[in-house]
Amino acid sequence: KPQGLRTVGRDKLVLLTWEKSAAADLAGYRLYRSLTPISGYQEVVKTEFNEYRDPVPENGVKYYYQVVAADRAGNESERSETASGMPVAPGPTLVAGAIEADTTWYAGASPYVIENEVVVRDKAVLTIEPGTAILSRGGALVVEGRLQAQGDGEHLILFSAAEGVERWAGIRFANVKEKENLVKFIRIRKAKTGISCEASSPRIEACELTDNDTALAIQGAFSAPIVTGNTIHKNGQAAVIISDGAKPTLSDNRIRDNAAEGIVVRSAAPAILRNAIAQNRGGGIAVQGAQASVTENNITDNGPFDLAGEMTGEAVSALNNWWGTAKGLEVFARIRGRIDVRSVLGAPYPEGKPVELPILEAKLSGPLKTDGFLILSRSPYRVTGDVTVEGGAILHIEPGVVLQYDRNTSIIVEDGGVVARGTADLPILFTASGASPAPGSYANAVRFTKQTKANSLFSYCIAEYATTAFDIYYGTPEISSCHIARNAQSGIYCRNDAAPQVSYSTFEDNMGEGGIKGVGMSNPSIHYNNFLKNAVLVQGFSSIYIDARNNWWGADPPDTGLIWGDLDKSINIKPWLPVPEEKAFRGRK
Template sequence: MSKKTKQLMPLLIIPAVIFLQSCLVSTPSTLITPEIRSLYGGEYKVGPYMKEHIPLSVAVLPFIDLSGSKEGATAMRLGFYNHFSSVPFKDMELYKVDDLLTKAGLTDPAVIHKTSPQKLGAILGVDAVILGEVSDFDKYFLVLYSQVAVGAEVKMYDTKTGTFLWSGKHKVRKHEGGISTNPVGLIATVIATALNVRDIQLLRANDDLFRDMVKTIPAPSLAQAKRPPTIALLTQDTKGQPKKAGDEIKVVIQGAPNMQASFDIGQYRKRIEMQEVEPGGYYGVYKVVPGDNIEKAIVTGYLTDDSGNTTQWVDAIGSVTLDTTAPEKPEHITCIGRNQIVGLRWDKSAAADLSGYIIYRSDSPLSGHIRIGKTEFNEFSDMDKNLVNAKMYYYRVTAVDFAGNESQMAQAQGMPVAPGPTPVSGVIETDTVWYSGASPYIIIADVVVKDKALLTIEPGTKIKSKNGGLIIEGRIAAQGDNDNIISFDALEDDKLWSGITFSGVKDRENKMMFVRVKGARTAINCQASSPLIENSEFAGNADVLKIAGAFSKPLIIKNAIYKNKGVAISVSDGASPRIVGNSIYDNSGAGLTAQSATPEIVQNTITRNRNNGIEVRGAQAIIRQNNLSDNSPYNMTSAMNGTSVKAQDNWWGSAKASDILAGISGRVDIRFVLDAPWPQGKPLAVPVLDKHLGGAIKTDSYLILSNSPYRITKDVVIDGGATLYIEAGVVLEFEQKSTFITQNGGIIARGTKERPITFTAASASPAPGFYASVVQFVAPTRVNSSFSYCIVKYAATAFDIYAGSPEISHSYIAHSSQSAIYCRKEATPVISFNTFATNAGEGAIVCFGRANPKIFQNNFIGNVWAIQSVSSIYIDARHNWWGASPPDPKVIWGENINIKPWLTKENPDAFKINH
């Protein structure tokens, strides 16, 4: 026996199988006991076409498994191929077959079997294809007795015509006793290591099923002269486990003696030489080297005789995985100290083949690390009873995969600490750590972190204050994580504490991450300071973030600011914060205010705040890609004069411009909005008209305050069913003889009491009649028009109505040279709660033809005529103030005007202006 064989002998537990087709007498030296019972029966058919058209090249296609097993189709296909490859056809290797089918989009065996042989032949370039169906792949094993049943039906078809060539159908049952426990030889060692009893039985049944079946296939006439060597068995010892660098893979072949032997590991390693270590027994080893990486490769063995005839055989049971690449080392390790405990956490590894993590500890930072545990989770608690509180320990953590590759070491340090509460107050002048395990820290009085000191607060630490605050003049690193929030709160629920103040630290590094602040008068006050405040939560405070001073440039990112009593974020006095990706909602004050500052407000969600979403006064703010909706009374407010605030590419709760404008007060430029909430929303242009108007409007358009005042240089005709929307506060200045004309369109001009829309003359010293009209309604249209809270001055005829029913309410109409409202033909306007003052010519309201306006709750003051009618149509003009009670009959002309009852005093609800 060779020295190598002797070295392997102690590893053997069970003996190996010898040639599967042999039948031996049971003696103390046999490897496999004889069969108790062997049932064999098979049938085959050879088609007439086969006799004259024997194919030369054949492909064995994937089998269909009808047995319900998971591995039956693959194992039986490999078993058939092993025997078929010994028949002198030019068979296509299986990996090539599968690759070509995959490229053709055929991966499902059922679909492949339904595909015509002609199409399969065109894809594969072979003369014939073989299809198989597995009927049985059952196995039972009970200690010293096992039973295996395998069955299949295999068919061959010509690929030129699709004609049937050959079929075989067979089923084999194996009833076996146990195997011997007397190992013999190196080959037996590898087989015994690689296979268990079940695998041996499957191999033998598989072998018996196909060995004689393939002999029924008519072969080319030269087959007998070039019959290749026989192979009975191939196996390898990885047992499906991945192998790392330095490991060895042992492969054995049993077959004809005195041959040249080699094996492949998939397409990765080719023709690895094997040695014949006993008659017909060939042994080869591959040692894994760094850089070997392959998954589930099939081992293929070869025997070649002196004439060059070669037989190949594939491992029908197992595959080989080589993995020499270690996982990435763990990232972001944190240590949290408790009483005689150190808890470690790190980011979960993304390695698909991760088996766990190994933890090492030392009393010194660079050496002496010993393994203290292994875990499958991304956390570990060091609960060694010998740990000492207030002593620093040094940890290293590695990730390890199933092959045993271990990553580089990630380092951290941690210290057990005695439990709190821990009172704190006064001055911190040197670097200090507040430990989670010593929580809660009780701020008795103000704690001041001086200029050269760093206060580090561990994840999970709790801080409560009796009243005093935390004042940072140096640096703070309060970095919790998603599972270990750092919390600040008042010690007593009904009392506010002072909060955290950054005092003149400018651009020194200060971080607050995963922090929760509650119960503060001002949660964080940045005075000439630029900390990072990220992924934190602020609720139940009075005010939240106050940012002031030219040196204040903090980054406020991804925070939740909600249900506070005051303003969420206020920016003032030249501060330039970046406010990005925050959720600001349900606050009693404004979501965000900016005054005399230059904030960047981007990608925030600001909603349901009860004193406006964003307020901008004298600030050059960048406001884009935010979601602003459902704030009251407005989503955004700004000054009524001065430079417009640019607020483009935001979502305002609607893509409809009229709805957006209803939620805005002041000069806000919204020429582009988002059509859906950010980030899904896409930019949408709002049809805002230029400052100078004239010509035709045929699509819905808008006049907005940020472009005000507008100049009407010539007649503007609204046609094509369009509506012109005018935002509250807009001023329109008319040049001489100009007007709006509604041909087939309308105007919606709805101001507010505080922000009326003004229509006036484009003159520094205007006089009545300077321009023709605000609007002439010249033709019937289905598009409604409405004017409310408008100031109209210095027109010839303010509203000249030939048709339609425009609503004119809560407006101040004065200084017309001809009339304030002229109702012609069949016009039926609704005129209410207006003030008509000092209109000359024909006075305030004139009715002509079949016009029939509704006139109520108006005030008529100082007009030449209050109302005239030259029509026989009844005019309802009840409930108006006519300048006196009873009215002066000289200001009312027409027999069919009903003014009774009239108002006995001026209507206080009618809109008027203070001169």
């Protein structure tokens, strides 16, 4: 029985194709035609080929066809499924206004030219044959009824702007949430928005949306389309925009090389799974005030971030995706905001298996013997007891994380390190857990108690309300672009041979012993910082000559009564800055 009988109408001609038979004793095929679908079939031709051009006397008449395979003895196979074909006058065919009754657009009458907006009314069905071309002079195809636009792998349906038109309005589904609409194997180009779903849930499958402003816009609580197997690329703005309570499912799509974001989600709840989202220049996925579920996607090489979420509120669920790496530090560099990525794929989907990242629980206490991460989606963290970093472990802290310390608690670094890299707009906050914090509410943000080979770094951090924010017995941590304020004894206390590098930071309202104190053989390097309203600016009681040049000490010249130590032998403050250092971080705006 022959399979896949297809027809395409042309001018007084019907083109027929079908799949080749695999029978070893195949002699050829016999094609039958009728004016009715059930009976009256007469043989049209015997042929050895799996195609035929059937000349017919007039256009606009529907013909029905069946084909059989015949062996060398003349025996016929079971007849194929019936296919209809209608010869049509050649295009262009001009269309405009309302479609009130069921209508078919034929490939042979292409191109259809949308002169003004075309509206498929509530009770009507517009069927578009494979291979049909539709060109618009600007107006949209608005679907209030049903659209069945199904091409195939060899005969795409093309929608584009007419010659001389820069952009057209695209296909717009308007309030057809309960109607079955299908667009499959179509190509949409040069639209302001390729497909808009307004309280509508069509199935959009195996299409190419390219060279539009926005490829796909889905909005409204009753919009839950299935968007699967499409190629969405090289569009000029955000490729897919999902908003206003929409709940689409995006699966197995290729969303890449768009000029802005691949997907933007605003106040909606899409399921985004098994997609390849890559090389979108405005970012992979941006989630704003929404609850997207992002699972088993390959999200790589998007800029500036692969996934960006809100800084507050519930975290975006983004489990078991491939980010181009399974290394936690590299994954976190590719995301921004409150994103739950505690499990990633170890290789691209579908080969990759889930890998758990060492993300710490929200309550912190006890030893940390292997690398761990504090991430924004679990922030704020509560330090309920001393946390001891040992065994060469590194504690990584993501931008925007808040650590709240109970009384008499600290993060204590023995043999390990802390890497806390915030940003100017997402600083990391070390603060007290109480409702009314005051200086001295907890012991230390970080205390370095033993010699270690691991490096520590703090940038764009705020350390406040401790007894001493950074108490450094040993080591050379880098403290840059931090705001160290409202601590009871010291901002930084350097002991033994500690040699922190302190730059572009602001020391403000520190009580007791003030901004920075150095004793023993400590050798802090202190440059380009601002010291504001501290009880003491700096204390230099180390046996090493402390280099504290190029800082703003709150006045020009500095009040040397607030600088404790021998200015000739213990601490060098010359030259100082005559005005505050503009690049020094001043904390939250």
